[in-house]
Amino acid sequence: MSEAAGKTRRVFSGVDSSGPVPVEYKFSHARNGNRHLVVVFADRHATGGYGWMDGQLQELRSNILWVRDLVDGANTYHLCRGMDFSLEQSVAGLVARVMNALALSAGQVTAFGASEGGSAALFFGLKYGFRNIVADSPQFLMGTHVKESNPDAARMMMGEATDQNVRVLDSILPELVGCGAGPSANIYLLASPRDGQYQRQVEPFIGHFRGRENFNLVYNESPLITEAGKATRHNLPTLMGLLTLLVDGITPRIGMVRNGGEEPGRDASAIDTYLKQTAQVRDDSFPKPVVRTPSPDERVPANGVRFTGTAVGAVRVSFWEDGKYRGSAPVAPDGTWVWERTTPWSKGRHVIRLFAADANNYQTKRTEVAFIAGDHTYAATPAQEQPPQQPMPSRQPALTVTVPAPHQQVTSSAVGFAGYAPGAVRVDFHEGGAPLGACEVRPDGSWVWEPGWSWNDGEHYVEAIAVDAVGHVSPWAAVPFTTLSAYPVPAQGVYFNSEY
Numbered sequence: 304m305s306e307a308a309g310k311t312r313r314v315f316s317g318v319d320s321s322g323p324v325p326v327e328y329k330f331s332h333a334r335n336g337n338r339h340l341v342v343v344f345a346d347r348h349a350t351g352g353y354g355w356m357d358g359q360l361q362e363l364r365s366n367i368l369w370v371r372d373l374v375d376g377a378n379t380y381h382l383c384r385g386m387d388f389s390l391e392q393s394v395a396g397l398v399a400r401v402m403n404a405l406a407l408s409a410g411q412v413t414a415f416g417a418s419e420g421g422s423a424a425l426f427f428g429l430k431y432g433f434r435n436i437v438a439d440s441p442q443f444l445m446g447t448h449v450k451e452s453n454p455d456a457a458r459m460m461m462g463e464a465t466d467q468n469v470r471v472l473d474s475i476l477p478e479l480v481g482c483g484a485g486p487s488a489n490i491y492l493l494a495s496p497r498d499g500q501y502q503r504q505v506e507p508f509i510g511h512f513r514g515r516e517n518f519n520l521v522y523n524e525s526p527l528i529t530e531a532g533k534a535t536r537h538n539l540p541t542l543m544g545l546l547t548l549l550v551d552g553i554t555p556r557i558g559m560v561r562n563g564g565e566e567p568g569r570d571a572s573a574i575d576t577y578l579k580q581t582a583q584v585r586d587d588s589f590p591k592p593v594v595r596t597p598s599p600d601e602r603v604p605a606n607g608v609r610f611t612g613t614a615v616g617a618v619r620v621s622f623w624e625d626g627k628y629r630g631s632a633p634v635a636p637d638g639t640w641v642w643e644r645t646t647p648w649s650k651g652r653h654v655i656r657l658f659a660a661d662a663n664n665y666q667t668k669r670t671e672v673a674f675i676a677g678d679h680t681y682a683a684t685p686a687q688e689q690p691p692q693q694p695m696p697s698r699q700p701a702l703t704v705t706v707p708a709p710h711q712q713v714t715s716s717a718v719g720f721a722g723y724a725p726g727a728v729r730v731d732f733h734e735g736g737a738p739l740g741a742c743e744v745r746p747d748g749s750w751v752w753e754p755g756w757s758w759n760d761g762e763h764y765v766e767a768i769a770v771d772a773v774g775h776v777s778p779w780a781a782v783p784f785t786t787l788s789a790y791p792v793p794a795q796g797v798y799f800n801s802e803y
Contacts, residue, residue, distance in 0.1 A: 312361060317581035318665055319400065322393030324384070325663045327371040329353060330401065330578060336567035339365040340407050342398055342433070344381055344416035344423035345372040347453060348756035350763075351737040352378075354420050357759050365413075368401050370394055372419070376738040377459035380445055381423045385462035386471070395431055404574035410434040418442070419456075421493075425476060429485035436485075439493040442504045446472030452755075455740075480511040493521040584658070584666045589616035591667040592640075592659045597674040605676040606647040610655075613638045617659030617667070624655050628735055628764055630779050634659065645702075645780050646709075648676040700727035702769035702777040707784045714787050720752040720767070727769035727777065734765045744769070758786045 312331040319326050333339065341363060345354035352373030360367055372378050374390070381394045402412065413435035414428035421441030428436035442448040446469035449457040461468040490512065494505045512518040592614040597603050614620050615638045622629040622642060632642035652675050659667045704722040707713060724730055725748035732739040732752060742752035762785050769777040 312367075315578050316583035316666075317578060318583055318663055319393070319397040319581045320663070321400065322396040323389035324374075324393040326390075326393045326397045327352070327373075327583070327664055328397060328401075328581075329356070329369040329371075331367045332571070332574075333366040334364045336569055337364040337366070338407065338566060338569075339411050339413070340402060340405060341365050341367050341413045341415055342424075342427070343367060343369045344414065344420035344427070345370065345378075346416065346418040346420040347372075347378045347456065348418070348759075349420070350759065351735045354416065357761060366401075366405060366407075368398065370397065372423070373737060374459060377455040378419060378449075378453065379456065379460055380419050380426075380449075382426070382445075382472075382475075383460050386460070386468055395427065398427070398431070400577060401574070404577040406569075406573065413437060416441075419445075422476060425490075426479065428488060428490075429479050432485055433488065435489045435491075437491045437493075440495070440498055440500065440505070441476075441492070442500060443476045443508045444473040444504055445475065446470065448500075448504065477508055477511060480508065487516050489517045489519075490515065491519045491521060493523065495523040497523075583664065584668060589659070589661065589665075589667060591670045592617070592620050592657055594657070594670060594672045597672065600652075600673050600675060602675045602677050604678065605650055608644065608648055608674065608676060610640075610642040610657075610672075612640060614640055614659035614667075616661060618662050620657055620659050622655055622657045624653060629655070630766055630781065631733065632779075643778050645778050650676050650678075652676075699775055700769045700771045700777045701725055702727070702730065702767060702780050704767055704780050704782050707782065709781075710783050710785070712785045712787055718758050718763075718784065718786060719754070720765075720782065722750060722767075722780075723748045724750055724769035724777065727771050730767050730769050732765055732767050734763060739765065760786050 315330045317328050317330065319328060341360070343353075343355050343360070345352055349372070350356070352371040353369045354372075356369060370381060372381050374384060379390060382388060382391050384390055398412075402408070409432040412433040414424040414433045415437045416422070416424040417439035419442065421438035422443070422445055424436055424438045425441055427433065428438075446461070446464075449460060449472075450464045450469055457464045460472065492505075492509075492512070494501055496502075496506075498505075509520065592612055594610065594612040596609060596611045610622070610632075612620075614634050617634045617638075619631050619633055620640050620642065621631045630642060630644065632640045634640045652673060654671060654673045656669045656671050658669050702722065702724045704720065706721040707718060720732070720742075722730075724744045727744045727748075729741050729743055730750050730752065731741045732754075740752065740754060742750050744750045763783070765782040765784070767780045767782060
């Protein structure tokens with residue numbers, strides 16, 4: 304086993320349905336018995352609703368709990384839906400149950416996040432008494448922020464973005480900080496005056512932290528920072544350094560610190576039981592999907608592979624090969640589903656693993672099907688007659704993606720999409736089975752989608768589907784691309800216990 308493979312963390316996925324709102328999470332055990340928990344709150348740009356899942360936290364020795372922030376395709380700051388704060392109670396309950404299962408106190412927890420996740424880290428860290436809070440480029444005026452820049456989140460959180468609802472959300476963090484909640488918390492606020500949100504969303508509220516035991520302002524003046532996403536990118540070395548110290552029990556301040564505290568042989572049965580009870584993959588919730596076509600090891604034209612089957616009780620079926628996501632298909636009310644790739648398969652044998660998911664994203668066990676992709680056309684022998692391929696219905700809209708090109712390497716993190724979809728009214732976009740957004744189709748059939756966020760560096764596999772006015776859909780179109788950072792990481796100025 305390579306050194307890199309040996310360091311890979313095992314990650315468990317689950318859904319905690321104990322509270323009023325089901326909350327999805329991912330969890331990774333601590334290394335060497337470390338007695339700490341880092342709770343990661345996602346921001347709106349997080350792929351699939353989970354933040355910091357691209358390996359940045361790989362070397363942390365603590366337990367890690369990632370909390371998903373995606374409700375019906377929109378972000379919520381982990382707080383509310385239609386001004387109903389039962390979502391907050393559910394998230395707090397999830398964290399509390401993980402802490403209890405690990406036998407950890409609030410004094411052994413670090414709340415961590417950036418942007419919207421930074422706001423959530425401040426909120427939950429202060430309100431629920433977590434010992435450490437690391438918040439990068441948070442928004443204090445949450446209502447104003449979502450109303451002006453994230454309409455989907457505004458609709459989800461407020462229902463209607465009335466002045467009253469905006470004022471309520473705007474007041475939550477300033478009042479929580481101003482009233483002295485969490486007086487003994489070790490708070491590390493990272494911000495940049497070059498961040499476009501700083502003067503309105505951060506600077507007016509720094510004074511609220513006066514008099515606290517250990518408030519630290521990490522102030523980044525890099526000239527390359529032009530927006531919140533770039534501020535987080537340039538703060539990455541400091542963020543990882545802070546988390547490493549906090550996990551080890553070191554809080555950067557004057558005074559005696561306590562380090563260590565590992566218990567390598569500690570009984571882990573409680574957390575193992577919790578993970579099993581809330582596991583996202585359910586053995587008994589509903590049956591795994593049944594594949595009708597292709598049949599096992601069937602030889603199929605590489606450009607004519609059509610998957611069909613049933614998945615009773617599910618809303619979608621997800622397809623994977625060699626650990627890589629290949630696509631998904633919706634499940635009809637009668638339990639049937641159909642999936643075809645828009646690009647031919649490579650010749651040879653393919654082994655596809657698929658699972659079904661319900662409306663709460665609980666998943667079935669995996670089904671495996673193998674087929675052999677051959678020439679695009681071939682004559683079938685009588686002993687191996689191929690089932691006729693059903694023609695594409697004429698009413699089905701077409702979809703073509705022209706930008707980005709397949710497997711294009713993009714040096715900008717702001718990747719937009721464009722193409723044609725004659726006969727459709729909109730195009731929907733997904734990644735990893737999670738919805739990303741949608742755009743309207745113009746009368747001439749052209750469309751353009753600007754996500755409005757910065758993509759994380761690395762490989763992305765986005766899928767698009769066109770929908771017409773009566774609900775007919777096109778085949779899924781795959782859009783694989785890779786984003787590469789075009790900016791070096793500069794040195795940073797870090798000021799602890801600074802005057803402000």
